[in-house]
Amino acid sequence: EQQKLKRLKQTKAVTLDGTAIELHANIEIPEDVAQSKAAGATGVGLYRTEFLFMNRRDWPTEEEQFLAYRQVAEAMKGMPVTIRTLDIGADKQIDPESARTCANPALSLRAIRLCLAEPQLFHAQLRAILRASHYGKVKILIPMLCNQGELRQTMHLIDRAKQSLRDEKIPFDELVPVGGMIEIPAAAIAADVFARKLDFLSIGTNDLIQYTLAIDRTDDTVAHLYQPLHPAVLQLIERTIKAAHKAGKPVSVCGEMAGDARLTRMLLGFGLRQFSMHPANILAVKRQVLQTSLPKLSLMVRKILSSPDSEKIEPLLNKLNA
Ligand code: PEP
Ligand code: MG
Numbered sequence: 001e002q003q004k005l006k007r008l009k010q011t012k013a014v015t016l017d018g019t020a021i022e023l024h025a026n027i028e029i030p031e032d033v034a035q036s037k038a039a040g041a042t043g044v045g046l047y048r049t050e051f052l053f054m055n056r057r058d059w060p061t062e063e064e065q066f067l068a069y070r071q072v073a074e075a076m077k078g079m080p081v082t083i084r085t086l087d088i089g090a091d092k093q094i095d096p097e098s099a100r101t102c103a104n105p106a107l108s109l110r111a112i113r114l115c116l117a118e119p120q121l122f123h124a125q126l127r128a129i130l131r132a133s134h135y136g137k138v139k140i141l142i143p144m145l146c147n148q149g150e151l152r153q154t155m156h157l158i159d160r161a162k163q164s165l166r167d168e169k170i171p172f173d174e175l176v177p178v179g180g181m182i183e184i185p186a187a188a189i190a191a192d193v194f195a196r197k198l199d200f201l202s203i204g205t206n207d208l209i210q211y212t213l214a215i216d217r218t219d220d221t222v223a224h225l226y227q228p229l230h231p232a233v234l235q236l237i238e239r240t241i242k243a244a245h246k247a248g249k250p251v252s253v254c255g256e257m258a259g260d261a262r263l264t265r266m267l268l269g270f271g272l273r274q275f276s277m278h279p280a281n282i283l284a285v286k287r288q289v290l291q292t293s294l295p296k297l298s299l300m301v302r303k304i305l306s307s308p309d310s311e312k313i314e315p316l317l318n319k320l321n322a
Contacts, residue, residue, distance in 0.1 A: 005283040009040040013286045015268070016293040023286055024080070024276040026254060030071040035279045040286070043080035045276020046141070046202065046254040047072060049125070050088050059121060065128035073136025080137045082179070082202070082276075083129050085122070087111040087143040091218045106207075106216060111144035116153050126161035133173035141202055145180040145187055151197060154178075183207035183255075188236035195247035202276070203240055205255025209233050228257050229310040229317070238270040238305060245271060252276050264288035265320050269301030 013021040024045030025036030029052075036044065052060050052068055060068075073081050089110025102108045115122035132138055142154055158178060165172050182188050183204030195201055205228065210217040212233050215226045227233070237253070244251035252274035257263050259277030261284040267275070268289070275285060300320045307313050 005287065008283050008286050008290070009038070011040075011286065011290065013042075013289045015289055016291070017295060019273070019294055021268070021289045022252070022274040023282050023289070024082070024252065024254075024274065025279045025282065026259075026276055027072070027279075030068050030075070032279065033072055033075040036282075037075075039279040039282040041079075041279060041282055043082070043137075043276075044072065044076060045080075045082050045252050045274070047081060047083045048087065049084060050086055050092050053086060053088060054092070059124075062124040062128045065125060066131045069129055069132035069138070070135045073132045073138050076136055078137055080139060082139045082141050083132070084141040084143055084181070085112070085125055085129070086115055089114055106210065112142050112150055112154060113144065116150060116157075119157060122157055123161055123164075126158055127165060130158075130161055130165055130172040130176060131170060133176045134171040138173065139177045139179060139200070141179050141181060143181045143204070144183060144207070145194065146184045147186070148190075148193060148197075151180065151194070181207075181254075182240045183211070185212045185236060188240045191240040191243035192246065195244045195249050195251075198249065200250040200252075201240060201244045203237055203251065203253045203255065205233070205237065205253060205257040208236060208255065212236060227310050228260075228263070229313045231305075231308055231310060231313070234266075234270075234305060234313070237267075241271045250274060259285065261285050261288045262317065262321060265292050265297060266301060266304060266317060268292055268294060269297035269304075269320070 013023050022042055024043040025041035026046040027033060027036060027044055028048045052065060069083055089108060090106040109117060129138060129140055145151055177199035179200035179202055180194050180198045181202050181204045182191055187194060206217060209226060209228055213230055215222045241251050253267060253272055254276040258275040259281030264285050265288060300316060304313055304316045
């Protein structure tokens with residue numbers, strides 16, 4: 001089975017009707033690039049930079065970050081590398097000792113909220129990412145956007161980081177794309193506005209499920225209620241994809257759902273053309289892509305999207321995959 005899958009490594013991910021699908025890798029450290037390339041990933045769709053910041057006492061310097069980001073940008077040899085700015089807090093604590101000192105860490109000062117509260121920390125990371133953009137096809141991805149004010153502030157800080165590099169005559173890609181994670185229900189509902197203002201969107205289903213269903217993704221006592229197939233979750237995903245298409249912007253899914261081959265056809269039916277996942281899942285998802293005819297999906301996908309009950313969605317999904 002594994003051997004059969006391995007043979008697909010060089011095969012292009014194209015549906016039976018000839019639509020090309022991008023299958024990108026999620027990585028956490030530069031060393032993950034090797035596994036991504038071995039799996040045939042055509043880009044890094046999510047570089048979770050927080051691992052550079054975890055399990056240590058100090059912040060990594062701009063230079064240390066730059067070296068890590070440049071290593072990935074160069075290793076991917078012109079393929080896109082989507083670097084997500086710091087997403088620390090909640091399930092990703094820097095210091096496990098200080099974890100859960102507030103009542104609701106997932107609703108607290110995390111990700112972009114933390115970066116906007118710590119502009120010097122953010123400035124150093126933005127400069128490091130921008131500097132790396134000179135060495136490959138780098139994109140910037142902002143986690144946990146919720147409102148337009150955060151986006152405005154972020155764009156302002158990116159402009160400031162760019163200006164500081166120009167002043168020092170340090171090269172970077174002036175046209176580096178800036179995208180946003182859609183992982184808060186409010187952002188999914190307002191996806192049209194985010195799609196117009198950003199260069200691309202990436203749907204973080206792990207957090208989108210958590211926040212839509214009010215289920216702590218780290219809490220075992222409610223793990224059985226963490227339902228990727230809840231109709232509300234599916235509707236938010238589909239709506240975000242449609243909003244991006246309408247604005248003419250690329251959109252991907254980079255949460256765990258993107259790496260679940262059982263969900264590949266459904267997501268293709270929602271209009272998704274770009275997936276980012278753990279490298280270990282790429283070949284299984286590619287096999288699904290290769291065996292799928294997009295025009296044949298529409299009837300069943302419409303049934304799935306109009307179903308009010310995740311238990312009724314399971315059999316529909318089985319039919320879709322049959
Ligand atoms: C997500 O929330 O789906 C996501 C991709 O980000 P993370 O799992 O790092 O929060
Ligand atoms: Mg997330």
